[in-house]
Amino acid sequence: xxxxxxxxxxxxxxxxxRCCTVNSMPVEPFMSRNHPTYSxxxxxxxxxxxxxxxxxxxxxxxxxxxxxxxxxxxxERQTHGRLQRYVMSRFEKSRDGGKDWGDVGDRGPAPLxxxxxxxxxTAQDWTNAVKAYALANEADLVGVAEIDPLWxxxxxxxxxxxxxxxxxxxxxxxxxxxPPGPGNHHSNTEVxxxxxxxxxxxxxxxxxxxxxxxxxxxxxxxxxxxxxxxPAALAAGFGELGKHGSIINRTLGSNLxxxxxxxxxxxxxxxPDLFGVDDFCTRxxxxxxxxxxxxxxxxxxxxxxxxKWYVDFDKCIPYxxxxxxxxxxxxxxxxxxxxVAENLIVKLARRAAIxxxxxx
Ligand code: SF4
Ligand code: SF4
Numbered sequence: 001x002x003x004x005x006x007x008x009x010x011x012x013x014x015x016x017x018r019c020c021t022v023n024s025m026p027v028e029p030f031m032s033r034n035h036p037t038y039s040x041x042x043x044x045x046x047x048x049x050x051x052x053x054x055x056x057x058x059x060x061x062x063x064x065x066x067x068x069x070x071x072x073x074x075x076e077r078q079t080h081g082r083l084q085r086y087v088m089s090r091f092e093k094s095r096d097g098g099k100d101w102g103d104v105g106d107r108g109p110a111p112l113x114x115x116x117x118x119x120x121x122t123a124q125d126w127t128n129a130v131k132a133y134a135l136a137n138e139a140d141l142v143g144v145a146e147i148d149p150l151w152x153x154x155x156x157x158x159x160x161x162x163x164x165x166x167x168x169x170x171x172x173x174x175x176x177x178x179p180p181g182p183g184n185h186h187s188n189t190e191v192x193x194x195x196x197x198x199x200x201x202x203x204x205x206x207x208x209x210x211x212x213x214x215x216x217x218x219x220x221x222x223x224x225x226x227x228x229x230x231p232a233a234l235a236a237g238f239g240e241l242g243k244h245g246s247i248i249n250r251t252l253g254s255n256l257x258x259x260x261x262x263x264x265x266x267x268x269x270x271x272p273d274l275f276g277v278d279d280f281c282t283r284x285x286x287x288x289x290x291x292x293x294x295x296x297x298x299x300x301x302x303x304x305x306x307x308k309w310y311v312d313f314d315k316c317i318p319y320x321x322x323x324x325x326x327x328x329x330x331x332x333x334x335x336x337x338x339x340v341a342e343n344l345i346v347k348l349a350r351r352a353a354i355x356x357x358x359x360x
Contacts, residue, residue: 035292040318047086049079053313056080057303064305066154071317072224077155080317087321094182094324102185104193107220108203111210118213123266126212130164130267133208138201140256141167141249143236143270147227147262150304156226160215160262162269163227164205165236168198168259169252172338178327179292179319188325191257195221198259205261214265221257229258237270240277244287244296244329245311248277250345253335276348277335281309287329293319296329 054060056068056079068078075081121129127144134142143165152158170190178187202218209216219227230247234240238258239249246254250273288296295315300307311329320326335341 034289034294038292038319040293041322044083044086044090044318044321047083048314049082051079053080053317057310057313058305059301059303059310061304062302064150066150066152067228067304069153069155070224071313072222073153074223083317083321087317090321091324102189102193104189105196106200107196108200108218109207111203112207114210114215115213121212123268126265127268130205130209130265134164134166134201134205137204137208138168138197139166139205139259140169140252141165141238143233143238144267145232145235146269148231148235151228151231152226153224153228158217158226158262160217160264162265162267163219163232163236163260163262164267165229165233165238166198166201166205166259166261167233167238167249167252167256168194168201170194170255170257172255172331172336175255175327175331175336178325178331179323180325181323185324187327187331191325191327192222194257195259198257202259202261206263209261209263209265212265214263216261216263216265219260219262221259227260227262229260232260233258234272235269237273239273240275241309242277242287242333242335243281243284243298243309244291244333245309246330246333248333248335249341250275251341253337253341254330254333255336275345276352280344280348284334286332286334290332291316291329295319 053070056070058065058067070078071080071084075084078084130144131142145163145165147158147161147163174186174190176187177184180186180188199218199220202220206216206218219225219229221229230241233247239247242248242254244254247256247258248254249256285298288294288298293315295312297310297312301310303310316326330336335344
């Protein structure tokens with residue numbers, strides 16, 4: 001008997017239900033609303049732990065707390081380490097018969113020692129100096145924030161009080177091939193290339209600060225470390241949180257990657273840059289509809305005491321793991337298309353001005 005598409009899909013969902021039961025996985029099996037032909041790979045789901053990633057992230061918790069170590073942290077420090085090892089092994093096996101996906105550049109210089117004498121300067125001098133240095137040394141965005149202890153993952157410490165956040169833009173022509181698949185590594189190669197550029201920018205900036213006689217520690221991706229970089233970048237003026245859980249910047253949209261340098265060099269913090277994204281996202285559903293596993297919530301959620309946009313980890317990561325990366329939500333976001341963000345900001349400002357005039 002020939003199976004129809006629906007039969008195949010129903011079989012996969014049944015397998016997932018069985019897999020969830022075997023693993024006592026506290027997530028509801030789902031069939032994608034927007035992509036009914038998608039259901040997660042049961043083999044990947046079998047590597048999920050018994051705890052939901054959303055519970056680890058603090059979904060539904062009303063008290064503030066530091067984030068728990070999670071995916072991309074060292075496997076032994078997190079609940080989903082076995083799943084991460086499995087996803088990484090699929091990455092390793094996928095390289096088209098052992099060929100690499102392309103030149104992704106190096107990760108930057110080794111750390112230099114901190115100079116024994118501190119140079120004299122004001123916080124304004126150092127702020128100007130580090131920003132100019134970062135922009136001249138591979139960063140596309142730079143901003144400063146005071147470190148909030150709530151940005152530091154549990155079991156980590158950051159000794160320095162400030163962080164200089166760096167942003168690097170991705171090549172949209174390469175990213176628009178997302179999500180990756182067999183023989184299509186354009187987007188995940190570009191992601192790795194830009195994470196490496198961010199790592200180079202951060203290690204060069206840290207060495208520059210060491211030369212001034214101050215402490216500086218790079219924080220770089222793609223693997224996670226002590227610093228939760230998104231809230232730090234929001235505080236440093238990089239933009240607003242979009243419905244897809246990523247930053248939307250006023251020039252790069254979501255087409256960027258983050259790095260940072262924590263330091264005791266006196267520097268002046270920036271302010272958050274609010275330009276209407278939050279309101280825009282309440283009326284836009286582009287990423288929600290594009291996301292194959294329906295991982296993007298249309299309503300804000302309470303997460304560790306804050307109400308914000310949230311992406312369902314238990315739905316996102318199986319798709320991400322199967323495709324060896326995704327980034328589809330970042331790429332389809334209208335703000336990410338080159339030249340669009342600037343126009344949207346003008347339109348939002350015009351609409352706000354008309355609203356003000358109408359109310360006056
Ligand atoms: S990365 Fe992919 S699967 Fe995850 S939320 Fe974005 S579009 Fe959905
Ligand atoms: S696609 Fe639309 S809803 Fe999603 S983050 Fe971008 S602007 Fe917000």
